Amino acid sequence: MTAIWTAIVGHPLFVLGLTLLAYQLALELYQRSRWLLAQPVLVATLLLVGALWACGIGYPRYRQESSLLWLLLGPATVALAVPLQQNLPRIRQLFWPVTIALLVGGTITVALTLGLAALFGADREMLMSLAPKSVTSPIAIALAEQMGGIPALTAVFVMITGVLGAVLGPLLLDRAGVTSPAARGLSLGLSAHAIGTAQALQEHPEAGGFAALAMSLAGAFSALALPLLLG
Incomplete structure (x- = not known):
């Protein structure tokens, strides 16, 4: 029985199936x-970490054998353009408010992140790892590597930001009395990238479209601006 279990755990597809x-x-x-x-x-992260620990599987093996999921992350992100296209007339109607909100919100997010981290004594490598934390993973990891950060650490920050944004974002928006699907989606997409967009899609189709727009434009703006400003 032990030999069978060892063979199952050691199979290259075990980690992928577990995920x-x-x-x-x-x-x-x-x-x-x-x-x-x-x-x-x-919840999936907590379950997976516990299962990996119980099976004695370290992160290097997990990263190697789950590479297919990382490969699919880019196309999955691009697929979020579908709800964006479906809400294009409404987006055109709110073009200027959306543009101003994204520029102001994106700038403040990065400034507050770097300011607080510097205040607590973070070094440059840590700051460059934190700067793209509100951008979707494929862009954030590439930016961190380009600016001298730690890509693996950035991936963790991105995940934490997305999860916290998806969990706390709707609660904070409710407390603030924000009921407009467009405003809620824009907030979730800007602050919690792909995970926030998935949450917005569950709330309302229009919220999902505006979240996809915010995530896409924030990623493009960060990819262009952060290396110039912080590189």
């Missing part, structure tokens, strides 16, 4: 409970 299973269980839990703290990415 998919963890997410499917987390998604099922969220759909049944609709509890914001049961956000699928957060």
Whole structure:
């Protein structure tokens, strides 16, 4: 029995299957409970970390054997253009308010992040790892590497930012009395990138479209501006 279990755990597809299973269980839990703290990415991460620890699988092996998921991350992000296209007339109607909100919000987000990190004594390498934390993973990792940050650390910051934004964002927007799907989607996409966009899509199709727009434009703006300003 031990030999069989060792063979299963050692199989190259075991890690990939474990990841998919963890997410499917987390998604099922969220759909049944609709509890914001049961956000699928957060719960799946906790389940996966516990399973990897129990199986004695380290991060280097996990990263290597789950590379297919990383490869699909880019196309999955691009696919978020579908809700954007479906809400294009509404986006055109609100073009200037959206543009101003994205520029101001994106600038303040980066400035506050770097300012607080510097205040607590973070070195340049840490600052460059933190700067793209509100951008979707493929862009953030490339930016961190280009600016002298630590890509692996940036990936963690991006995930934490997305999960916290998706969990706390709707609560804060409710407390602030924000009911417009466009405004809610814009906020979630700007602050919590792809995970926030997924949350916005569950709230309302229009929120999903504006979240995809915010995530896309914030990523493009960061890719152009951050290396020039901080490189």
